[in-house]
Amino acid sequence: MVFENQGKLDLDSNIHTIRTEAISAFEKQGFPTKKDEEWKYTSLKNVLNHDYSVFPKAESAIEFKDVKKYFLHEIESYKVVFIDGVYSSFLSSTTHDGYDICLLSAALKKPKYKIVLDNYFNTIADKNNSITNLNTAFSTEGAYINIPKNTVLPRPIQIVNFYTGNEKEILLQPRNLVVVGENSHVQIIERHQSLSDNVVLTNAVTEIFVNKKAIVDFYKIQNDNENASLIDNTFVQQKEHSIASVSTFSFGGKLTRNNLEFYHEGEHIESHLNGISILDKKQHVDNHTLVKHQYPNCESFELYKGIYDDASTGVFNGKVIVDQEAQKTNAFQQNNNILIGDKATINAKPQLEIFADDVKCSHGCTIGQLDDSALFYMQSRGIPAKEAKALLLYAFGNEVVEKIKIPELKSRITKLIANKLGVKLGFEM
């Protein structure tokens, strides 16, 4: 394929086959439309009508001080940073000491990683998803994280994608591969950030493999501007006794679509899916989750909260499938929404498909407003309406914020929420 010759990628025949298959699958499937049940509430029409440049021409440089605020800079961390889709060695801090935190392109080139790539790369990405296939075919760069067994990472990893605006309209397709060995523990924070008002569409794919007894915490911060759209596809495969949690914080962006899929490959697995969406203006967020229980004695917990102001749109589609073999499954799903804006819309589709009988599965979904009497109570005690409202909304979302295990990140998210609600909370939680 043409771009492989640009020297960016190894011409490994296996990878080449994967890409060729992906492109032909994409050609067959095309972009999803609203007629597609999985895309019923999200139209890509306004996102796709741009003339995107796919391969950035030059490397762009950014000063660390300009982008410091987008990092969780209070604590030590490993960093894998990309600017316009190109790796920035200046901003990054990678390692090969004991474990690999580096670039996918580098890993693709070195023979010693071949076995890992052959075993994992593109094995759980959904081949029926045309958007994912598009990424598989054309992605050139991303983070490669391989943690061997019995390793607890001393500090979290930050994967940050910047977009400078040097190109007028750009399509970025980062591809991350995370393999966590037996008994290991890793925390990852991922962020996509546009630094200008130019149009950007990011189509990211992340594959996460959680081996036996491993623990993975993955945090996604989505707080971009009005011209940035994101389609994020995350696939998680878990082995027995592992715990994986993915938390998604969607505070901005023109269109954000999160495809999050969990596959169980063993017993006694725990999966956590958390999310808060706080939107205003004409923003659109679609959280599309799938948990596939295929083995007995596993548990999944899903909690998504949404606050929608102005003319924003929120979509929640949570699918839980319990196979016939997956007896003694506990699967809980909860989705709570508050509509504030007069033109705000919420579409929810919690979905259970259960083929086993000895299970406990439930889902709850609510759509409502703030309690007037609570607001009145606070105002009668001298708290201004705006602050009172923000406090109540904050409390509403706090159930998810509390699950964040990195204290610095928790206070950062608290600040982001306060910002988004237009108040200073004056306290740290």
Added chain:
Amino acid sequence: MSKYTEDDLKKELETQEYEYGFYTDIESDTFPKGLNEDIVRAISKKKNEPEWMTEWRLDAFRIWESMEEPEWANVNYKKPNFQDIAYYSAPKAADPNKTLDDVDPELLETFKKLGISIDEQKRLSGVAVDIVVDSVSVATTFKETLAEKGILFMPISEAIQEHPELVKKYMGTVVPKTDNFYAALNSAVFTDGSFCYIPKGVKCPMELSTYFRINEGGTGQFERTLVIADESSYVSYLEGCTAPSRDENQLHAAVVELIALDDAEIKYSTVQNWFPGDKDGKGGVFNFVTKRGICHTNSKISWTQVETGSAVTWKYPSCVLKGNNSVGEFYSIAVTNNYQQADTGTKMIHLGKNTKSTIISKGISAGKSQNSYRGLVQIGSRAENARNFSQCDSLLMGNKCGAHTFPYIESKNKSAKIEHEATTSKIGEDQLFYCNQRGIDTEKAIALIVNGFSKEVLNKLPMEFAVEAQKLLEISLEGSVG
């Protein structure tokens, strides 16, 4: 007594034969198989319909021809060949003007076996029955009592003759011809059904009731029901179905339209027990029904259904809450066994202010069956203070069946309050143990639990019907319901 386990129950359920599977041999006046404009014209002619009705049917037929059979439901079946169905079949002896004595004795015997003896109904239950056997009403009772109050209750074919202005005004307004594939088909070829009109301010003194059955092999049943409750009136309408054993899959594509004008209330209850197929999944009825009601200001429509039969069910009784302060309710029990598949639920479309809806759905799956709840709650941007509460519970018996929920919730109004919850579970061992420990054997305990599980819905049925519903639940899950 040896220990009665859930496995025993399962075995019993699987081997349980359909009790009402018998076939009455009545000479039928059946049309040749197939569907084209001529057949539509012929049906219309047979029914002695006016010109506008014939045109209406033909229009629907043309729409149907341009449509495709829907595939989105969570059911698998061999699609019926629409050219292999006879679209009209009437028992020869049927004559709407006849009294009970003239009715074919063999037919009366059929009703007796079904436990709906007309005499008994007349004398004891105070239920007026408009019996439909294979598309033609053969006996109508209590018509006169109703007539005194100005209530019209008659076969729809008669209504087309006698009250064309009402039929013209309302038919197709709730379920348009273009609504869906089966509604279009029904609009083109419907042969009979019931028509009911309650005048202003009248409370219908008795439960109106219709029994539908499919009798002739290879015939389709296309019922059309139209219920109009004028301002400040009230009616409770019951509909029940049983069908004889058949090898071939039979098609049932009915359309029910309810119109509740200002301050009116309609309660529509259904007990559906079409032949579900035998324990190998052979035979059985395809039930593709479109039911919808429209609520004007301050009115209320309440759907209650007990679904125990049919090989494939595809049914979503819905409410369009158009008027302010209108109320929609949906109570459902769906029981599937052996190879039955049910994809059922409701749609609550909130358009008016202060509209309220309640959805209670109970699914019980046993054997190798698949039971799906599919519902839509939609709040329009002008539906201030709309309120919805939904609850879908599923009970699984055995590990070869499946329970699924597909709720769609769409809200465009910030003052709306919506709650949805769903649970799936099996009969808990601790529940059984608790009963056993108090001297209730396992069989009775299961009966108790299943009964309790469906009580919320059974309670909503009118008295006369609750007995029948219990009986039908017994047939579907015998040994478990006491």
